[in-house]
Amino acid sequence: MLSYAFTDEQEDLRQMVREFAQAEVEPLIEDAERDEKFPVEIIPKLGELGLLGIVFPEEYGGIGLDKITECIFVEEMAKVSAGITASVNAHADLAAFPIYKFGSDEQKEKYLPRSIAGEIIGAYAITEPNTGSDAAGLATRADKKNGGYVLNGRKNFITNGTICDYCLVAAYTDKSTRGEGISVFIVDRDTPGFEVTRKLEKMGHRSSDTAELVFEDCEVPEESLLGGKEGAFTALMEALITGRVSHGVKSAAIAEAAFEAARQYATEREAFGRSLSKFQAVRFKLADMATRIESAKALAYKAAWLYSTGRPCVKEASMAKFYSAEVAEYVTREAVQIHGGYGYIVEYPVERYYRDAKLASITEGTSEIQQLIIGKEIGL
Amino acid sequence: MKIAVCVKEVPDAGPAKRMDPDTLRADRSGDRSLNDFDLNAVETALRMKEEAGDGEVVLVSMGPDRALESMRKGLGMGADRAVLVTDEAAVGSDLIATSKVLAKALEREEPDVVLFGQQASDGDGAVLWSAVADRLRMPVISQIAEIDMSGGEVSAKRQTEFGYDRISAPLPAVLAVSDAINEPRFPSLKGIMQAKKKPQETLSLADLGVGADSAGTAGSRTTVSALSDPPSRGETLTIEDDGSGAEKLLDYLVERKLV
Numbered sequence: 001m002l003s004y005a006f007t008d009e010q011e012d013l014r015q016m017v018r019e020f021a022q023a024e025v026e027p028l029i030e031d032a033e034r035d036e037k038f039p040v041e042i043i044p045k046l047g048e049l050g051l052l053g054i055v056f057p058e059e060y061g062g063i064g065l066d067k068i069t070e071c072i073f074v075e076e077m078a079k080v081s082a083g084i085t086a087s088v089n090a091h092a093d094l095a096a097f098p099i100y101k102f103g104s105d106e107q108k109e110k111y112l113p114r115s116i117a118g119e120i121i122g123a124y125a126i127t128e129p130n131t132g133s134d135a136a137g138l139a140t141r142a143d144k145k146n147g148g149y150v151l152n153g154r155k156n157f158i159t160n161g162t163i164c165d166y167c168l169v170a171a172y173t174d175k176s177t178r179g180e181g182i183s184v185f186i187v188d189r190d191t192p193g194f195e196v197t198r199k200l201e202k203m204g205h206r207s208s209d210t211a212e213l214v215f216e217d218c219e220v221p222e223e224s225l226l227g228g229k230e231g232a233f234t235a236l237m238e239a240l241i242t243g244r245v246s247h248g249v250k251s252a253a254i255a256e257a258a259f260e261a262a263r264q265y266a267t268e269r270e271a272f273g274r275s276l277s278k279f280q281a282v283r284f285k286l287a288d289m290a291t292r293i294e295s296a297k298a299l300a301y302k303a304a305w306l307y308s309t310g311r312p313c314v315k316e317a318s319m320a321k322f323y324s325a326e327v328a329e330y331v332t333r334e335a336v337q338i339h340g341g342y343g344y345i346v347e348y349p350v351e352r353y354y355r356d357a358k359l360a361s362i363t364e365g366t367s368e369i370q371q372l373i374i375g376k377e378i379g380l
Numbered sequence: 381m382k383i384a385v386c387v388k389e390v391p392d393a394g395p396a397k398r399m400d401p402d403t404l405r406a407d408r409s410g411d412r413s414l415n416d417f418d419l420n421a422v423e424t425a426l427r428m429k430e431e432a433g434d435g436e437v438v439l440v441s442m443g444p445d446r447a448l449e450s451m452r453k454g455l456g457m458g459a460d461r462a463v464l465v466t467d468e469a470a471v472g473s474d475l476i477a478t479s480k481v482l483a484k485a486l487e488r489e490e491p492d493v494v495l496f497g498q499q500a501s502d503g504d505g506a507v508l509w510s511a512v513a514d515r516l517r518m519p520v521i522s523q524i525a526e527i528d529m530s531g532g533e534v535s536a537k538r539q540t541e542f543g544y545d546r547i548s549a550p551l552p553a554v555l556a557v558s559d560a561i562n563e564p565r566f567p568s569l570k571g572i573m574q575a576k577k578k579p580q581e582t583l584s585l586a587d588l589g590v591g592a593d594s595a596g597t598a599g600s601r602t603t604v605s606a607l608s609d610p611p612s613r614g615e616t617l618t619i620e621d622d623g624s625g626a627e628k629l630l631d632y633l634v635e636r637k638l639v
Contacts, residue, residue, distance in 0.1 A: 012452060012572045015413075020566050050569030063569050 004298075010072055017076035020049065025080050032207035033352065036199070038087045039207070040121065040163055047118020052092050055242075056100055060112040066308035067242065071249040071301065078253035079260075082356040083207030085250060086363075090159035090208075091115065093243045095122025095168055099186065101239050102227040107186060111166060123164035125155035125213055132157075133369050135170070135237065136179035140215065142171040148222050149173070151185065151193070151215040161211025162196050165189050169215065173230045182233035184226040193218030204355030241317045243364050245307055248300030248320025251328040251360040252293055258335035258353040259289045265339055282338060289331045296320075296327040315377035322370035325360035332357040381435035381529075383425040384491035386482055386512070387418040387454055389447035390502040397502070404604040405472065406502050414450040417497030419564035422454045424557050425495050426565070428529055436460050438489055442470060442481050448580050455575035456567025462578070463489070467585040469592040474600035475503075479511035481595050484588040486516060493534070496556040498523060513554035521547050522556040 006014070028039040046052050054070040056062025070092075078085040096115040099107055099122075114120045131137045140153025151171055158167070166188050174181030187194055198212040226232045263286055266276040276282045300320040306313035332354040336343035343350045361367040391397055392411040400407040422439070429435040437459040439451050445466045455462060465485050473481065486494055494516070499506035513520035525544065526537035538545040539558050567575070585595055593599060619628045633639045 008449070008452070008576060009572055012456060012567070012575070013569060015453075016456070016567050016569075016572060048568070049566055054569065063573065065569075065573075 006068075006072070010069055013069060014072050014076055016049070017051070017073050018079075020045075020051075021077055021080040025077065025084055028084070029081050029207060032081075032084065034206075036201060036206045036209075038084065038160070038163060038209045042084060043088070043091070043121055044118040046088065047116060052088070052096075052118055053116035054092075056096070056112065056116055060100070060108060061116040062112075066304075067245060068301065068304045068308050071246065071304045074246050075249045075253045075297075078250040079257045081207055082250065082254050082353075082359075083205040085253075086205050086208040086359075087160055087163075089243065089246055089250070090124060091122050093246055094124035094240070095160075095164075095166070097242060098124070098168060098184070098226065098236050098239060102184075102232055102236060103186075104223075104228045106223065107226070111186065120165035121160055121163055123158055123160035123167040125158045125161070125167050126170045127155060127157050129154055129156045129212075133366055135233075136182065138170060138172070138182065140169065140171040141175070142173050142183060142185060142220075144173075145219065149185065149220050149225070151187070151218040151220060153215050155213040155215070157200065158211050158213050160209055161213050162199050162209045167194075167213070168226065170233050170236075171215075179234060180231055183230040184232045184236055185220055185224045186226060187215075187218065187220055187224060191218055191220060203358060204352070205359050206355075240364065241314060242307065244317040244321040244370070245300065245303045245313070247360065247364060248303055248317070248324045249297070251321075251324035251357070252296040252300055254353055254357050254360070255289070255293050255296065255324070255328045255331035258332040258350055258357075259286070259293055261348070261350050261353070262286065262289070262335035262338040265342070276338065285334050285338060289334055292327045292331060296324040299323055315374055318365075318370040318373040318377070321365065322361075322367050322374065325357075325367055328357035328360045381428065381432045381493065382438070382489065382491045383428055383435060383493045383495060384438045384440050384486055384489050385418070385421050385425045385454070385459065385495045386486075386508070387422070387439050387441050387451060387497075388415045388500045388502075389413070389441065389443050389450035390415045390500055393501055399607055401607055403472075404607055408444075412446075412450055414453045415497060415500045415502070417499055417501060417559055418454070419457070419497070420557050420559050420561055421495040421497045422457055422459060423562045423564040424527065424555075425493075426458045427562070428493065428527075431529065438463060438491070440482065440485050440489065441465070442473070442478060442485070445582060448582070451580070452572075452575045453567060455578045455580075456571040457565055458567075458571060460578060462580045463583065464581070465583045465585070465588065467592075467595070469585055469598075470595045472597040472600065473595055474602045475505050475508050475511055476601045477595045477599035479508055479515055480599060481585065481588065481590055482508070483512050483515035484590050485583065486512065488588065492551050493529075494518070494552070494554045496554065498556055498558050509554050509556040516552075516554065518552050518554050519549035520554040520556070521549060524555055524557045525560050527555065527557070527561070 032039050050063050053062030054065050057064045099111050126135055128138050142149040142151050169185045169187050170182050172181050173183040193216050195214045196211050197214045200210045266282050269276045303313050303316040303320040335350045336354050339350050342348050389412050392413050398407045425437045429437055439454045439459050439462040442465040451462045465481055496509035521536045523539045524536045525539045528535040533550050534553050535548045619625050
């Protein structure tokens with residue numbers, strides 16, 4: 001049996017997030033994009049509505065729903081602001097979720113309820129100035145000292161780096177085994193030796209904070225080791241599949257926002273005595289854009305469904321992230337084109353969608369990495 | 381305290397609203413939602429209940445049975461249950477017939493307070509609360525911008541064109557709140573998940589003891605005789621701005637002694 005129907009509750013959630021994003025997120029975008037500052041005040045509001053705890057169990061203040069439901073939230077938020085959504089996802093998918101999945105009971109107690117309520121913000125740091133896709137090539141070290149560890153290294157492109165209250169940090173505890181020897185630490189922001197050295201200026205996603213972090217003789221207690229054991233990194237990387245599913249939906253949503261703007265512009269703007277939408281060249285473009293968005297969403301929600309029902313989805317999650325990124329770039333480019341000169345003007349939102357879309361094929365595993373994974377999954 | 385909130389499902393706000401030329405009624409075939417003005421009334425009710433520490437908030441409506449879908453929004457915000465009067469014989473009710481049906485449904489609830497939004501965004505009648513209050517023989521205060529329920533009575537600040545009226549009334553009373561009274565909350569995700577499980581009752585006209593001849597078209601005192609587009613505005617002038625647009629506009633206004 002095949003069904004594409006969302007439940008009534010999911011439809012109601014979509015409506016609620018749509019209204020929330022219009023009323024509470026939209027007015028923040030202009031300042032946040034201009035000043036490159038994530039509006040942190042949105043986090044407790046999302047927490048209050050239960051939107052940061054969609055997939056987390058009730059015992060930590062979550063709602064205990066599935067990935068599909070979370071994707072609906074991501075989709076409606078990303079249609080309004082990809083940047084703000086990126087920070088929210090980094091907090092929920094990359095920081096809080098690994099703690100839920102791999103953390104000790106004490107760690108869950110300490111971080112989850114407050115993360116879900118939006119009282120504290122998390123970040124997640126793997127990438128380094130000289131290591132991106134080759135995550136196992138990271139240079140940050142964690143050496144045993146006084147019953148705890150001391151961290152030394154640099155992390156780069158860290159979403160929420162400047163605003164986080166805690167950060168998950170990947171570091172080698174055993175340099176003799178590549179990859180396997182990497183452990184993950186939950187480091188509180190006020191730990192001496194944890195410095196935010198630079199906020200990075202970006203092409204798009206400007207309403208999300210991205211930072212460079214430095215750990216210099218940063219001493220952390222043994223209890224900060226995620227799950228209480230060394231070498232948790234490989235398992236954690238596998239768990240990040242949930243983030244890829246979210247990206248599949250998020251990128252399709254950026255495309256949809258751009259498409260909607262272009263569709264509206266094409267029906268309102270006139271040239272040679274009739275509306276743009278009456279010209280076959282424009283109509284074909286819009287039909288093509290709409291079709292690609294529809295297929296990107298179908299693939300992303302299929303991945304979400306596989307994930308939600310506990311089925312394997314390594315291939316589909318990578319396909320969704322990869323394909324939606326392609327669609328986002330294509331659709332946003334065409335949306336700018338349909339707008340003509342106005343598409344290049346900051347007053348219209350399509351240029352922002354265009355810039356935002358470019359990140360989709362780079363962040364959390366480039367499109368090339370996704371293609372490598374897909375290649376492996378199809379038996380190559 | 382028991383609070384009844386009268387709500388209505390309306391066609392989605394936006395430019396697509398239209399009248400159906402065949403039935404001479406609003407076209408309700410498109411997307412629908414709970415009347416925005418009613419959200420202020422639901423919010424008022426929830427705050428009254430929160431301040432009182434206990435109580436019950438009941439949503440009361442008349443409409444097609446699918447209207448329960450729109451009413452779920454109010455349940456998601458925190459209302460306790462929903463009552464919907466739905467009956468083929470009620471289709472086409474005007475304000476008079478609707479007030480009769482709603483009053484019967486409200487009598488059954490015996491609320492301490494009956495809340496209304498200021499108007500429905502489809503018909504924009506803004507008088508239903510007054511007709512219902514008359515049928516229930518209750519005092520009514522409309523266009524309420526502030527409300528105080530302490531001391532077993534209601535004291536309200538009513539917005540008028542020239543300022544505010546301060547009005548007190550004993551309970552039970554019918555209260556129509558303005559859209560300036562509050563910012564309605566969003567239904568939380570937890571609220572949305574609980575909404576469908578909350579009691580939702582549908583009643584027929586017979587359940588309320590309302591005869592088919594007192595509702596619907598039969599029970600209505602008004603009829604829509606015809607629909608027509610608004611008359612055109614007559615001659616219009618388009619000024620292309622070639623740098624002297626403002627000047628031309630000003631000349632035009634001066635010429636007609638409008639400035």
